[in-house]
Amino acid sequence: MFETLTLAAIPAEDEALRAPLRALIAETIAAMPADRRARSWQGFDAGFSRALGAAGFLGLTMPVDYGGAGRGAFARFVVVEELLAAGAPVAAHWIADRQSAPLILRFGTEAQRRRYIPAICRGEALFCIGMSEPGSGSDLASVRTRADRVDGGWRLNGQKIWTTGALHCDYMIALVRTSGTSADRHAGLSQVIVDLRAPGVTTRPITDLTGDAHFAEVFFDDVLLDDDALIGTEGGGWAQVTAELAFERSGPERIYSSVVLLDAWTRHLLRERPTDVAALEALGGLSARLAVLREMSLAVTARLADGESPVVEASLVKDLGTRFEQDVPVIVGEDLAAHPDAPVGGELLRTLLYTTQAAPSYSLRGGTREILRGIIARGLGLR
């Protein structure tokens, strides 16, 4: 089972992206302490995202005709891996580059492609995803936000919540009901692009347990949308969202969320206790797990590069990857706590605390652990 997942090599021309990208990243993160870099995809820096766009590191898989690099999934893997491993602040362009642009390319009209994709590739159009609602989490088909037909467009009413980046973004691609009721489940759902500066849109920050406010609740009160706000087919929203989630779940971001902490601890360990056998065993074990997960993520990337939509395989890697990401702060914390008389630097301590607090979200965002395992079970031929 899953025999199509095999070791895959990154083409040399994609490996070559690392050096120029590292130079750009180094300028940005030079003065950033580890506890800020640990935020990585919660770290918002619109200037850095525009610089990445200008240097050609965004829209890597988008056609040249739409302002993209016209490259493949491996080029994107390399760039994402470098950004995350360094803890670069990528939140501004993250969602637009990862899933909004591919979604618009695949399902959008020519006019929508021309309007949004080149701007995304320049790092100038920032997107968020409107999926969750107060009464609609894992049971996404139960969304109640409605877009009703009016002359020349749609009228939008309802509420989204837990929307990452909504405070800073230009646009939201929202999953909304365009016909029927939530009893109709997957039927009657559509995706619309909402300009978050339009009249009737209200965005309020939500502070999380780390003290950050990266997500928000967004209210729609008689928001008028043009006809061309609809992406893809009316009523086809569920299939489109499923395809979009495959992009979201398949990247290397599902193995690197705790790597800034891992590196900070490694430096501490090799400086303070370089011959501590128990600690070295912990370091070696985490390193080995990361090496296997990276190959699994590359194997999924190879499926993407072949034009497949590896939904089940991506779920499998995400579930295993987030387990690793969540184990890192536990193992690092236990190691440091095993030496209560040894001082821990403030930067390492803050990085540990942040990663410990952020870790529960790893297996929530982009599909909970239990939902992913349900997808895998179906892929195995159960139920």
Place this chain on the structure above:
Amino acid sequence: MQELIEPFARLLEDLCPPSVVRAIEAGGDWRPLWQGIVDSGYLDALVPEEAGGAGLALNEAAPLVGLLGRHVVPLPVGDTMVARALLARAGTAWSDEPIALATGASFAATPPVAAQMLVGTPDEPRLVGAEALADPAERAPLRPLAAVLRAQQIAGAGARVLEMSVAYANDRVQFGKPIGRQQALQQQLAVLAEQAVAARLAAAIGVRGGLPPAPRDAAIAKHGASLAAAEIAGIAHAIHGAIGISEEYDLQLLTRSLHAWRLADGGAGYWAAELGRERAATPAAALDWLLAPAEV
């Protein structure tokens, strides 16, 4: 490579059904099985063509070792394959007897079948009698090679255990429906699938660099396969219930071997410590360590 792998799968199905595994474990005659494998020519899969072998690279021959795991072949077939390859390179002759890599304690319930042991280094291998336990300095250099074989066996057995567990869950009815429809079991089977894939890719890392494997690749492979083996065996038994722990049901042949192989030739902790020492020797960020080529 498929043209070499399919016939080997059929050969093992014919020669090594569970009844033969049980008989050999109980002290029965292993010679007929061994002779069948000798006659098949597969023991020379890794021997260079100029020395009369098939000249496969280690990663090309790895699926054969996986099949040995899948069929729980209770003879050192994979060990003999790599031993012959090393001996051929060194210009040393060998006989048709089984050869085991001598790298330390066995964790199998019954003593391993081997007429001879291979000791020394990949470049300078030596055959010694099975009774002579070489000193540790003569065993350690071959341990990475033995570890990648065990990882392949774990991957092969793990894939089989996953198939058996899914089939059983779809077949066994309780509370009026197949137990595979229960979410609690579905979640466990999903984890089992993850671990089976992880074991297979970990094992593939071990053989990607050829013969002999780089110690780092071997460590990653055996660490990953050993961790997965314990989870795979545990979940499979949870799915199968009481029938799974009965002697007559074949699952136990696989799960007992999974545990033996995960402990043989260095367990997860042993290889984790090796990797930790390597990381301490050349401090680097995790990604730079991942990108650096492994040294043989």
